[in-house]
Amino acid sequence: MLLVAALFFAVFLYFFLKKNRTKNDKSFPQPPGNILLGHILYITSTTHILDVAKKNFSYGNTVTLRFGPDICPIRKGLVTQDYNLIQFILNSRKLIKKSENYIFLKKWLGNGLLISDGDYWKRHRKILTPAFHFEILKNFVEVFEAAGDVLMEKLQKYDEVATVDLDILITLYTLDVICETAMGTKINAQSGQNIAYVESVRNMCKTVIERAFSPIKVFDQLYWLTGDYYKQQKALKILHDDVLSISELREEVDTFMFEGHDTTASGICFALYCLADHPEVQEKVFQEQKEIFEDWKNPETTYSDLQKMKYLECVLKETLRLYPSVPVIGRYTTEEMNFDGYVIPKNTNIVIFIYGLHRNPDYFPEPEKFKPERFENFNNSLPFSYIPFSAGPRNCIGQKFAMLEMKSVISKIVRQFEIKPTVPRHEVQLSPETVLKSGNGVKVTLKKRD
């Protein structure tokens, strides 16, 4: 009798889940996956996520991916690089909850602005927004400049050395900047005192993204058995060493320290790499500097000088198009949503693939080419085709800060050095470790200008 009841229940469950599944699957195509494991098998290594995404999008600009059997997947969600869906999501006031993967950042960033949602997020966003008013940003230029001067000192010793790996040098620069601007504390990271912090951020970012794509590590109980868990605990200890008494404050400080230095470091490194590869672009940037500054070798740079660097701004925009520091963002539906006749069920994770959107030839002809000029006359009628800072209510609060900082340091470097590719040319290996990085460094050669 019990057996019959169990059998009956199993059959009922099958049809119930199948019915719901059909409703979901009608929405968006699902690339072929393993009947039991779903798409796990080809999402095993973080370094291949960009390739995996490319392959999946051959089925449509929005696809459904699942971990586990089709009928009762462990996880299921949408991955999209579709303009209209992205516009719908980012414009929505209802869709501000972050996807489940962000939970892996929680131990580190707590309820900081990046992760929180609802009224808590609204309140904090409102409190923090004035900190990015341009009157305040103006005062930060001095900090960018002073930290930039320290970097210049350090770069002198690389004059005509075959290779300089920019990654760590620039990251320590951006760390000095964020600590002094966000917390008013000089930590002298560039003097070598904070390498452990930088390494811990890197380890955290790597383990977080690996968890998000691992069928084993997504479960806490299984994650605790892996080496990554211990690596992460060690990193957390270093990241939280500076004990601040008020936990809310610490969560925001952690969030700004992370979002505010790793992202800009990535942008600066890739911009310098692109300039090395494109001497004609670099020359234009250099000429612009000479037009702005009479004494271009050693000027005192002001906020208004940075505003004048229009071509450098195009270079940075083009860099962030090809190498968006945040290549992927996520949202989570808290209610069923209708989009263009499709049903997106409640509790769906939606991954927005910024990297893929930015390389769509419909919006950016010859998308793989580095052409800053395309931003001189950028067609703003399609604003959601270019979203390195996301868009809508949850866009990046620090985007103006980031642009100023990146301009400040790159203008300094270009005025003092000619940036060249290494011989043989160093090919970056893109690795989306939460923030887009190069797995093998960002290497160039520097030659001092006369």
Ligand code: HEM
């Ligand atoms: C090139 C540099 C940067 C890029 C490309 C970038 C990109 C982004 C993106 C795409 C988001 C949305 C994330 C999501 O929805 O998951 C974001 C959010 C955020 N960014 Fe940035 N960011 C940069 C620099 C900065 C800087 C310098 C700061 C602070 C000083 C900052 C602070 C934040 C914060 C706090 C959020 C969360 C905002 C919210 O949810 O209300 N970012 N950033």
